[in-house]
């Protein structure tokens with residue numbers, strides 16, 4: 381399991397680097413990220429959250445009572461987004477214990493490389509659309525709190541800073 385970086389942290393604000401070749405190392409990273417995501421638990425995870433500045437994300441937006449539907453996306457990009465928007469109460473493993481409504485396009489089309497390096501396109505709506513946009517934000521150094529008012533963002537980041545000082549977010553052994 382990989383330790384998840386908690387905000388505020390400069391490593392979460394960097395723009396991740398595109399992957400040149402989807403090789404065995406990238407495939408191992410994808411598997412390690414999926415394992416870490418399921419253990420959190422979470423429905424998505426971006427490489428910068430575990431300190432790797434590469435454009436790699438994993439997602440599994442399947443409901444609890446459905447079989448797992450893991451997605452491994454390299455160099456994902458939104459190539460189309462609907463005009464109509466939807467609001468969802470988002471969370472983030474790097475912003476523990478805080479949830480707030482974020483408005484995003486309701487449907488997106490995402491182009492990415494799969495773990496074999498093959499270019500794919502994916503149409504998403506519902507929670508999957510939310511999580512894909514949330515994870516791709518991470519690759520550009522954007523957290524969901526960056527979509528909130530500065531008042532809310534500063535309050536959340538101040539509380540997390542205090543929690544980190546108290547050791548509330550240390551990697552549980």
Ligand SMILES: O=C(O)C[C@@H](Cc1ccccc1)[C@H](O)SCc1ccccc1
Nearest residue numbers: 422423424425470471472473474511514
């Ligand atoms: O930290 C992350 O990026 C993973 C988030 C993904 C997420 C983004 C937007 C809306 C919901 C989730 C974590 O999964 S937050 C924890 C969680 C787990 C299950 C369902 C909802 C939230």
Ligand SMILES: [Zn+2]
Nearest residue numbers: 471472473474
């Ligand atoms: Zn997140």
